[in-house]
Amino acid sequence: MSLSIDISGLRRERIAVVPSPLAELGMALHALAEPGHHPGLQGWATGVTARLDPHLADRMCEADFLWRTTFSDLFLPYAGIPGGATLPGASFAEELDLLDKLTDEQFVDAALEFTCALPYDAQGAGALGDTEARRRALELAAARGPRQVRFTTRLLDDPPRIRAWLRQFLEDCDEAFFAETWSRLRHQLAADARHKTELLRHKGLAEALASVSPAVVLDEAEGRITVDKMGQGRTTASGGLLLVPTSLGWPHLMVLHRYGWQPVLHYPVGSPQPVAPPSVEQLTLRMTALSHPVRMRLCRSLARSAFTTSELAQTHGMTAPEISRHVAVLKKAGLITTRRRGRYVLHQLDVTMVARLGSDFLEGILR
Template sequence: MSLSIDIAGLRPERVAVVPSPLAELGMALHALSEPGHHPGLQGWVTGVTAGLDSHLADRMCEADFLWRTTFSDIFLPYAGIPGRSMLPGATLAEELDLLDKLTDEQFVDSALEFTCAPGYDVPSPSVLADPKLRRRAFELAATRGPRQVRFTQRLLDDPPRVRAWLRQFLEDCDEAFFADVWARVRLPLATDARYKTDLLRHKGLAEALASVSSAVTLDADAARITVDKLVQGRTTTGDGGLLLVPTSLGWPHLMVLHRYGWQPVLHYPVGSPELASPPSVAQLTLRMKALSHPVRMRICRLLARSAYTTTELAQVHGMTAPEISRHLAVLKKAGLLTTRRRGRYVLHQLDVTVVARLGSDFLEGMLR
């Protein structure tokens, strides 16, 4: 399984490596919402969480589906600007202005990426215009609690109001904690961007991509970039460009924006933290046996990003609920899942802290 980017006709000058403050803020919000994905950021997460104003913390939970899975494409708005060649802004304010340039349809579809994405990399109607997609958005929001139902309702009923709410929220996050983060990571990210730009100019795209991740390869003859991930998808640079955006907070996530009609973006981590110590041999044997099935591997990839019901997993994988339940039982017996009840829904999620103990290669494969 992999993601592919068709780069036929892509000119070298249309490939850019540029840090993005808004993307880094999105990753910061993700790390605060899912600290288990980022063992090396535990100290930072604890410090920021302890110092958050209670009102801001409550707002952060209100719309956390925008960044809990990884983060939605609204944090890469320049990719959606017509022409598919816009670069990230130098400041958060500049990028928030670019976010304002997205249409309501683009904004809403991007915001609902993880709860209602019928055709991410193919042409599809907007959830604002399609009653069936609107119902599905509410059904999936319901599995995540009444707060997300209320937010989805506001988003679909009055996108401009939610856009204004989000901009104010992100500006408040900047004041509360992100300005300090950006001051710390801006120069290292700029240094990494200069290094990869030099590779592009002097050694070519293949060398630059290899320095991003061993999971990214270039087939020059086929004019195709392939990203090794436990998901399938495709996109093309078309008459636009290709963006490489580094992140200091993102490991182990290697994100590929491949939304139809948007400029492709590789959002890649620079550096990686130390992981926890390995499990006992008995635990390792049990867990590796549980993960030896390809269907369970794919289930784990989804559950690493968000909580899902058995019914949702069955729909995604084209299987029956009993079949999914048997796979979940194996994973739960191995101690790899957490389960919680929310109303009439039972939600399952991968215990990323436990998975981290299996090794960085496996964790990176799950989360990239």
């Protein structure tokens, strides 16, 4: 599973690394709504929540589907401007102005991304102009409660009113807590953007992408960027490609690949991410290897001591070939180590690797 960006024919100067205050506010709202995704931000989230005006807190709940799951593409509005080459604004106010430049259709489709199940990386009918898409949006909103039904109905009936509401809400968030947060974060993000730009200029795109995340790989021969994620999709960077850093985003590595929009890689900086996190394929292999009851029993033995194949066969009442097949699966998944002692080969569970599975799995599904 992966997301791919076709960059064949894209000129180097159309690739930019730029911080985005509006995208960082979107991530801040996500971290406040889902603190479990971001354990490293619990102190910040607790401090913000404690001093939040109750009325603003209620308004956060009113449309939290725009940022609770991840955060809506509305927080990256420059990607939707025709031409596919618009950069983020230099200030928060400029980015709100870019949000105002999206058409009502773009705004509504992006706002309903998580509730309407609209086509994302292909052209399709939007909820604002298609009766069936509207019905489905309201039906899916109903499954999430009356608050979301009310908001979705107002959005479909009167997009300008909701757009004005959202802009005012974002301005109020900026005044209440985000301006202070951004003043602390923007220097780190600007420094990272300069570093990535220098890599891009002097060492090439492959080096710049490798510094973003080991999960992002460039195939220069094919002219394609592949992002290892538990999802599938594809897009083409015909006008430009944006790399947008975030200080609040780890472990999320997000790819905007909406049809007709400029592709964006929204990546975390300063994260505790390991140098080489396991790929989705590796995670799948390990989880599958441990799902078999016989291999689970073998792991119980191998966690305590090293055993030969013959010893395992005798202990578990199985033949040596049967044990060898199960051991081979665990070894291929990287869950056991082997060493030779004379003419004997000893197998033992890699306890550290198994202990990391939970955090690796969580980072993989949140990436």
